[in-house]
Amino acid sequence: EAVYKVTAADDQCVYANLTCSLLTFNQTNVTKVCPGARCMFAFYGGESVYHQYILVLHLCNLFVVLWLVNFIYALGQCTLAGAFASYYWAPRKPKDIPPFPLYSSFSRAIRYHTGSLAFGSLILAWVQVVRVVLMYLDHKLKGSQNCVARFLVCCLRCCFWSLERFIKFLNKNAYIMIAIYGKNFCTSSKDAFSLLMRNILRVATLDCITWFLLFIGKLFIAGVASILTLVFLRLFQEFLPTVNYVLVPIVMVIIGSYMIANGFFNVFCTCVETLFLCFCEDLEKNDGSSSKPYYISPGLHKILRKGEERAKSCASS
Numbered sequence: 365e366a367v368y369k370v371t372a373a374d375d376q377c378v379y380a381n382l383t384c385s386l387l388t389f390n391q392t393n394v395t396k397v398c399p400g401a402r403c404m405f406a407f408y409g410g411e412s413v414y415h416q417y418i419l420v421l422h423l424c425n426l427f428v429v430l431w432l433v434n435f436i437y438a439l440g441q442c443t444l445a446g447a448f449a450s451y452y453w454a455p456r457k458p459k460d461i462p463p464f465p466l467y468s469s470f471s472r473a474i475r476y477h478t479g480s481l482a483f484g485s486l487i488l489a490w491v492q493v494v495r496v497v498l499m500y501l502d503h504k505l506k507g508s509q510n511c512v513a514r515f516l517v518c519c520l521r522c523c524f525w526s527l528e529r530f531i532k533f534l535n536k537n538a539y540i541m542i543a544i545y546g547k548n549f550c551t552s553s554k555d556a557f558s559l560l561m562r563n564i565l566r567v568a569t570l571d572c573i574t575w576f577l578l579f580i581g582k583l584f585i586a587g588v589a590s591i592l593t594l595v596f597l598r599l600f601q602e603f604l605p606t607v608n609y610v611l612v613p614i615v616m617v618i619i620g621s622y623m624i625a626n627g628f629f630n631v632f633c634t635c636v637e638t639l640f641l642c643f644c645e646d647l648e649k650n651d652g653s654s655s656k657p658y659y660i661s662p663g664l665h666k667i668l669r670k671g672e673e674r675a676k677s678c679a680s681s
Contacts, residue, residue: 372401430492434485442473448638480549482537496522540638563644582625589621614630
């Protein structure tokens with residue numbers, strides 16, 4: 365809806381900046397009171413309470429959307445962590461593993477941990493909304509000559525980007541501890557952070573190895589998908605529409621396959637992180653004796669011990 369307002373040459377005009385209508389403007393006495401006044405287009409929208417606070421309402425909608433997305437993601441992480449933890453802490457594998465571990469973990473998360481997951485998602489959503497506002501301000505200040513304001517906004521964007529990454533890292537490990545022990549979000553965050561700090565060398569080693577292996581796996585899947593796409597285009601060229609630029613569909617397949625692989629590999633990443641936290645807890649609470657045996661399987665324990673020895677030797681050299 366177009367909004368028109370009275371524009372007058374004289375600033376003292378009582379009708380200046382008031383809303384007007386093109387259809388009835390000439391029938392009013394505005395031109396008599398304010399000679400030279402015209403009814404000019406001002407903007408699209410309206411002047412109701414809704415239109416006055418529309419930006420605030422958009423921010424509220426954005427906040428709720430981010431909160432819901434983060435909550436769903438947190439629920440998925442907590443569900444997977446509970447399923448993997450039930451495998452790790454089973455004394456006799458696979459006999460003591462509960463039936464339908466994924467469904468059981470999902471039921472526990474929905475019934476007992478909804479508040480903790482919502483609280484963690486709420487914190488992350490606030491930070492993301494602030495980041496969006498800063499991005500909007502940075503976009504508006506691109507044509508500005510105020511270098512100080514642009515520099516401050518850029519610094520704030522970097523700070524909140526780092527804060528978002530840290531909160532995601534903290535939330536992810538807190539959800540794992542929630543799935544294991546069932547404590548509240550704040551206690552689980554503190555316990556997870558303390559446990560990781562006590563095993564900082566293992567954390568660094570595992571993160572590097574996990575990131576590298578998963579990245580290689582994603583690249584391998586994307587590469588295989590691109591090769592199959594090229595072979596398909598060559599073999600069935602006569603049955604397909606004319607493709608002027610073969611590189612375009614191949615690039616699209618690479619991007620799509622990498623994103624799909626990234627989604628599936630997040631499950632493996634959650635598995636590794638859950639088993640790692642369980643392993644650190646296991647080493648601190650048990651000593652491998654007959655009275656306090658390790659819950660970790662001997663094969664996995666041997667692999668992790670070898671990784672630690674290699675990391676220590678590399679650090680010392």
